[in-house]
Amino acid sequence: NAGVTQTPKFQVLKTGQSMTLQCAQDMNHEYMSWYRQDPGMGLRLIHYSVGAGITDQGEVPNGYNVSRSTTEDFPLRLLSAAPSQTSVYFCASSSYPPNYGYTFGSGTRLTVV
Amino acid sequence: AQSVTQLGSHVSVSEGALVLLRCNYSSSVPPYLFWYVQYPNQGLQLLLKYTSAATLVKGINGFEAEFKKSETSFHLTKPSAHMSDAAEYFCAVSLVGNQFYFGTGTSLTVIP
Numbered sequence: 001n002a003g004v005t006q007t008p009k010f011q012v013l014k015t016g017q018s019m020t021l022q023c024a025q026d027m028n029h030e031y032m033s034w035y036r037q038d039p040g041m042g043l044r045l046i047h048y049s050v051g052a053g054i055t056d057q058g059e060v061p062n063g064y065n066v067s068r069s070t071t072e073d074f075p076l077r078l079l080s081a082a083p084s085q086t087s088v089y090f091c092a093s094s095s096y097p098p099n100y101g102y103t104f105g106s107g108t109r110l111t112v113v
Numbered sequence: 114a115q116s117v118t119q120l121g122s123h124v125s126v127s128e129g130a131l132v133l134l135r136c137n138y139s140s141s142v143p144p145y146l147f148w149y150v151q152y153p154n155q156g157l158q159l160l161l162k163y164t165s166a167a168t169l170v171k172g173i174n175g176f177e178a179e180f181k182k183s184e185t186s187f188h189l190t191k192p193s194a195h196m197s198d199a200a201e202y203f204c205a206v207s208l209v210g211n212q213f214y215f216g217t218g219t220s221l222t223v224i225p
Contacts, residue, residue, distance in 0.1 A: 004156075033213070035215075040122065040217060041217060042203065042215045042216055042217035042218050043157075043203065043215040044215075045212070045213070045214075058212075090156060090157065092157075097207070099145045099164060099207050100145070100162065100164065101147050101159045101162050102157075102159070102213065103159075104149075104156035104157040104158070105156055106155060106156045107155075107156050
């Protein structure tokens with residue numbers, strides 16, 4: 001089925017470990033983004049990309065890196081995990097500009113201990 | 114500055130009663146507005162969107178929202194709540210500069 005695929009669905013990390021959250025879409029969307037969802041805070045934008053080779057920071061970029069080598073993939077890297085990064089992470093994509101709404105992945109629940 | 118505000122983090126309604134979830138935005142130009150729904154342990158699903166066409170927008174599952182420029186509001190309504198409507202609802206706005214902002218969400222509980 002067409003859509004946004006996120007892996008893994010669940011992950012537990014130890015403080016200081018690094019990992020990559022994967023995101024892939026098959027809708028040929030130019031615009032992709034990463035959000036984190038925390039209770040009472042809604043969704044906060046981490047990084048976004050308007051096309052292959054172009055990325056920019058969102059509201060809460062510290063501790064995260066992204067790259068966009070292809071239209072389909074937009075991985076999110078945690079450089080040195082901290083307990084404050086415990087959250088649910090969502091990848092989303094849309095046509096450009098994102099004026100007609102996002103398609104969301106099913107999320108990655110990350111716990112940092 | 115907060116671009117979208119949802120009033121009420123928790124709303125409870127009886128089954129069959131009117132659902133009203135409030136959303137106000139702050140923008141000097143007409144934005145694109147959205148409502149998303151999130152069921153437990155799932156991603157967000159688009160309910161409806163306003164893109165400067167008709168001010169009354171109908172979405173899935175019997176929901177609708179009305180864009181009121183004078184009140185800078187985009188409240189979500191449903192005439193009769195169903196148990197399956199229990200979920201988290203997010204209002205969102207797309208502004209110039211390709212930024213997409215979400216409200217903090219409203220958790221809807223439907224009481225049998």
